[in-house]
Amino acid sequence: MDSLTQIVLGAACGEAVAGKKLGNRAMIWGAVGGTIPDLDVLSNWFLDPLDAMMFHRGPMHSLLFASILPLLAGPLVKKLYDRNWHRKKTWQWVGYGVGLLLYVAAAVLASLIAGLVSGTTPWPVIAFFAFVGLGFFFLRYKQVLADRGPAAEPVGVGLWRRLFFWSVFTHPLLDALTTYGTQLFWPFDNMRVQISSISIVDPLYTVPFGLMLLGAALHRRDDPGRRRWVMGGIAIASIYLMLTFAHKLVVDHKFRARLNSEAIATSSRMSTPSILNNALWYAIARTDTGFIAGYYSIFDRGKPFDRLVAFPSNHHFGDNYRDDLTLQQLAWFSGGYYRLERLASDTLLFSDLRFGSLGGRPDDPQGSVFTMKLVDLNGRLEMVPQGRPRNRPEDVAWFRKRIFGSENTNER
Template sequence: MDSLTQIVLGAAVGEAVLGKKIGNKAMLYGAIAGTIPDLDIVASYFTDTVTALAIHRGFTHSIIFSVVFAPIFGWLVSRYEAFKDIKAWSWLFFWAFLTHPILDAHTTWGTQLFWPFDLRLAFKTIFVIDPIYTLPFLVFLIFAMLQKRTSPKRRLYNNMGLWISSSYLVLTFFLKWVAFTQFKSALKAQDISYLQIDTRPSPLNTILWSANIETKDAYLLGHYSFFDTQPITFESYPKNHQLLGDFIKDESVQRMIAISEGWYTITKKEDLLYFNDLRFGLLSLAPKSQNFVFQYKMERNDYGKVQFTEAPKDKRDGKKLLADLWIRIKGN
C-alpha cells in the first residue's frame, strides 16, 4: 500500500500495543516502523531493474524480518527512551512490521511473507491506494491522538479505526468474488474458451474491476462495474511470445517472466522489443491501447545480457485515466 496508509496502520498498531503506557509516542514509533519494510526500494538505486523487482516486497516484508529485527529495534529505542521495557518495544515493532506485509498481500503486487520460500501472496482485492480504506482509518486515528493517554475514548477510537479498516478488507474479498463470477458468466455467454482468469480492482476503488483472461494465443482484458447495465466486452492482445527469439534463453528474461507470473505480452517498436506486465493493466481505457502501466524496453548490453529499462510514463496519461475511470465506474 501507499506510504500514508502504512503510516496510519503502523501508528494504530503502535497505539494498540503501547498507547496506554507512553501515549502518542506509541503512534510515532508505530508509524516509523510501518514504513521501514518499504526501504527495500533503495535497491533500485544499486542494482538492475529485474533484481530490484525481485527484491521488492521480499525479505523486508517477511515474517523472518519481523521476528529478527523487532527485538533489535526494541533494544535500540529502549536505550534512549525513558520507557525501558525492551519486550514491550519489541512487541510494538514486531506487530508494526508484520501488519505492513499482511496489508500489502491484498494488493496486486503482493508480498513474500514466507521468504525465503518462493511464494508471493497476492490476493488482489484492493488497489495500492484506496481512500475508502485509508481516510476513515486516518480520521479515527486523529480522534484517538487528541485524547489523553488514559482516556477510554482514545482506545475506542483507535479500535474503531482498526475494525472498520479490517472489515473493509474482508468485504473486498466478497466484492472480488462477485466481479469474478460476472467475468466468468460473460465468458460463458460469449462462448470464449480460456486457460485462466485473473481479477483485480481498478485504481482508487473496489467498484470497477479488471480482468485478464488467458487464451491460447492472446490475453483478453475487460472491465466490470457494479453499476454496469450492458454485457462485459473484452479487448484481445496477442501474446507475441515468439518475438523474444533467443532472448528467451537469457536469465533476466526468465526472471521477468517469473515475476510477472506469466502474464505478459511482447510488442515491437522501431526494432526494439518491449516486455509488458499485464498484471497492472493499462494507463488508458481506449480500445486497443498499448500504453501499459509497466512496460520495459529490452536490449542487450555490452556483455550480451538482456537489460530491462522501464519505459517512462506521461503524467497526463495518469490524469486522463482517472477521469476515464470515474466515467467507467458509473457503468457501461
Template sequence: MDSLTQIVLGAAVGEAVLGKKVGNKAMLYGAIAGTIPDLDTIVGEFLDPLTAIEIHRGISHSIVFSLFMAPILGWIVAKIHRKEIATWQNWSWLFFWGLVTHPLLDAHTTWGTQLFWPFDLRLAYQNIFVIDPLYTVPFLIFLILALRLPKTSEKRRKWNLLGLIVSTSYMVLTLLLKWISFGKFEQALADKNIQYAELDTRPAAFNTILWYANIDAGDKYLLADYSFFDTQPITFREIPKNHNLLGELAASKTVKRLAKIAENWYAIEVRNRDFYFNDLRFGTYDLKAKDLKFVFSYKLISNSNGALKIKEAERDPEAMKEVLTGLWSRIWGN
C-alpha cells in the same frame, strides 16, 4: 500499499499494543515500524532495474525480517526511553506488530509480498488497489481523534479500535466484491462460450467498484472490465501474446526473470524494431484506447556482449490526466 496508509496502520497498531503505557510515543514508533519494510525501494536505487524489481516486497516484507528486527529495534528504543515504564519486551512486541502488519496489508494488493521468505511464494490477493481512500481516510480520522486524547483515556482506545475495525471491515468487503466481480467475468465468458486456461482479476485504481480481468486464452489474452454500475454486457479485447517473437531471446535469463516477476502474464510488443515486455498484471492506461499502453512496460536492450538489460518505458503525465478522467467516467457504468 502507499506510505500514508502504512503509517496510519503502524501508528494504530502501536497504540493498540502500547498506547496505554507510553501514549503518543506508541503511535510514533508504530508509524516508523510501518514504514521500515518499504526501505527496500532505497536499496533498489543502487541496483540494476531488474534486481530492484525482484527485491521489492521481498525479504523486508517477510515474517523472518519482522522476527529479526523487532528485538533489535525494541532494545534501541528501550535504551532511548529508559524512564518509560515500558520494557524492552514491550517495545519489541510493538515493533513486531508494526513490521508484520505492513506486509500483511500489502498482500492484498496486486504486487503482493514474499511474506514467507525464503520460500519462493508471493502472496497477492489482488482485492485492493495500492491507494484506496475509502480504506485510508476513515482510518486516519479515527487515529487523529484518538491522538488528541490522554493516554489513559478510555475514549482514546475506543477511537483507535474503531479505526482498526472499520478498516478491516472494508478490507473484508473488498474480498466480497472481488468474489462477486470474478463471478460476473466467469458468467460472461460462459455466455460467449469462450474457452480459457486462467482468469485473473484486480480492482481499478482508487476504488473497488470497477474491476479488471486478464484471461489466458491460449495464444492470446483477453482483457475486460466490469463496474457494479454497468448495464451492458461485458466485452473482451484480444491481445496476442507474441512470445514467439522473442526467438532465442526467450531463453535469456533476463526474459525468464521478467516472466517470473509477471507470473507469466506478459505480452511481447515490437515498436520501431525494439522489443517491449508488457506486464499485464497491472493493466493498461485505457482499455478502450486504439493503441494500448501498459502501466508496466520494459524495453529489452542488448548490450555489447549480447546480454539483455531492461529500461522501464516512460510515462506521459498529460496522458495520465486523461486516464484519471476516463477512469472516473468508467466507474459509473457503461
C-alpha cells in the same frame, strides 16, 4: 500499498499495543515500524533497475524479517528510553511536526483524488481537511505547550518487541492484498503472494482510518475514549477490507460466467481493482493465442463485461531469449501475464498486463500502466524502465465516468 497507508496502519498497531503506556509516542514508533519494510526501495541507489524491482517486496517484506526485526529494535529503543531522551521538549515538537507533515500529505492526496473524480477543483474537500487540520493541530499545539497528561510509564523490552512485531508484521500482510505481490515466505519460497483485492492506493481505506487515529491522538493516554477511537478505526478499515474481498468474489464470478457464456477456453484468470478505488475492476484471462480482458464496475447496470478485448501475447518475440535471465525474471514477476512488442530490431517492449491500461484499452501496448524496454546488448537483454505513461484528459474522463458504471464506455 502506498507508504502513507502503511504509516497509518503501523501507527494504529503501535497505539493498540502500547498507547496506554506511551500515548502518542506509541503511534509514532508504530509508524516507524510500519515504514521499515519499504526502506527496501533504497536498493535503487546501488542495484540495477531489474534487481531493485525484484528486491522490493522481497526479503524485507517476508514473515521471517517481521519476526527477527522486533528482537533487535525492541532492546535498542528500550535503551534509548532508559536514557530519558524522550522527555525533552524537542522530542514532542518533532512528533508534532511529523504529524503535521503526514496530515498535509494525506490532505493533498485526498484532494487530488477528489479532483480526479469530480473533474473540478474540490473546494469542499479542501475546506473539510483545512477545518479539521486547523482544529486538531491547534489543540495539539496547546497540549504540547502545556505538556498535558501523565508522564509515560516505563515500558519493558517485551512491550517494545510486540509493538514492532505488529507494526512490521501487518505491513507485508496488507501488501499481499495488492497486485504487485509480496514474497511472504522468503527465503523458503520465492512465490509472490498477490490476492489482488485492493488497489495499491485506496483513499477509502486510508482516510477514514487516519481520521480515527487523529481523534485518538487528542485524548489523554489514560482516557478510555482514546482506545475506542483507535479500535473504531481498526474496525472500519477491517470491514472495508472484507468488502473488497466480497467485491472480488463477485467480479471473479461474473468474469468466469461471461467467459463460459461465450465458450472461451482459458488456462488462468485474474482480476484486480483499478487505482484509487474498489468499484472499477479489470479482469484478464490467458487463452491459447494470447489474452482476453475487460472492465467491470460494481455500479454497472447492463451485462457484466459486455465488451471483452482479445489480443496476442506475442511471446514468440522472445524465442531467441528463452535462456535470458532478464526475460525470465520479468516473466516470473508478472506471473506470466505479459505481452511483448518489437519496437526495433534490437528492442522489445515488455508490458505487465496485471495492472490494466489507461483509458480502458487493454489491447494497446503503449497504454499499459507497467512497461519497460528490453534492449539487446550483444545477445543479452537489459531492462530500461519506461516510467508511467502520461494521463491524457480523455483517459481521465473515461476513468472517472467508468467508475460509476456509465454505459457505453467499457472499452473504446
